[in-house]
Amino acid sequence: MLILASNSQTRAQLLQNYGILFVQQGVDFDEEKIKTKTPKSFVYEATKGKFEACPKTDQPILVADTVLEVDGELVRKAKDIEDARRILMKQSGNRLSIITCMIYKDRCLELMDISATHYRFAPFDEADLECYLDSGIWMGKAGACMVEGFCKKYIREVVGYESTAMGLCMEKLLPFLEQ
Numbered sequence: 001m002l003i004l005a006s007n008s009q010t011r012a013q014l015l016q017n018y019g020i021l022f023v024q025q026g027v028d029f030d031e032e033k034i035k036t037k038t039p040k041s042f043v044y045e046a047t048k049g050k051f052e053a054c055p056k057t058d059q060p061i062l063v064a065d066t067v068l069e070v071d072g073e074l075v076r077k078a079k080d081i082e083d084a085r086r087i088l089m090k091q092s093g094n095r096l097s098i099i100t101c102m103i104y105k106d107r108c109l110e111l112m113d114i115s116a117t118h119y120r121f122a123p124f125d126e127a128d129l130e131c132y133l134d135s136g137i138w139m140g141k142a143g144a145c146m147v148e149g150f151c152k153k154y155i156r157e158v159v160g161y162e163s164t165a166m167g168l169c170m171e172k173l174l175p176f177l178e179q
Helices: 009-017 039-053 081-091 126-135 150-154 162-166 170-177
Strands: 002-004 022-024 061-070 073-075 095-105 110-121 155-159
Touching: 002 009, 009 022, 009 162, 039 061, 039 073, 039 095, 039 110, 061 081, 081 126, 095 162, 095 170, 110 150, 110 162, 110 170, 126 150, 150 155
Parallel strands: 002 022, 002 061
Antiparallel strands: 061 073, 061 095, 095 110, 110 155
């Protein structure tokens, strides 16, 4: 059975949607010790660090991390509601990239992938944004962004896979799970 080494409910839901049996076991890794400010480097180092923190096992294991890039800057999870508001206002009416790195390992294979999905959003409605912030659903989300939720109605352009933006590029992972 696959081990999902992540506490993300969205990643778990993606696997469930595809009928993949798994157990969810998050790992401890301190992302604050990562010094790079480059989004792709950061997401790679975070995923690699989480993978190395996993207990050794013969079971297939899947680890992932996701960040945003807005105006060339790395955007991580919001620390509090004011940080979430600031981050979301940078996304409003703007272009951004959601970057996910995943590592999948089984007995025969180790796969590492970095994928990005690029969005252009319309400006967010202020009252709608405040309702979203008040809901708390943004907590724990990279850049407080939910393309499958709050942000969906503001998408004007998308290049890439929604699953990547949700935390796992299922389109790239599935062929390896089916072997």
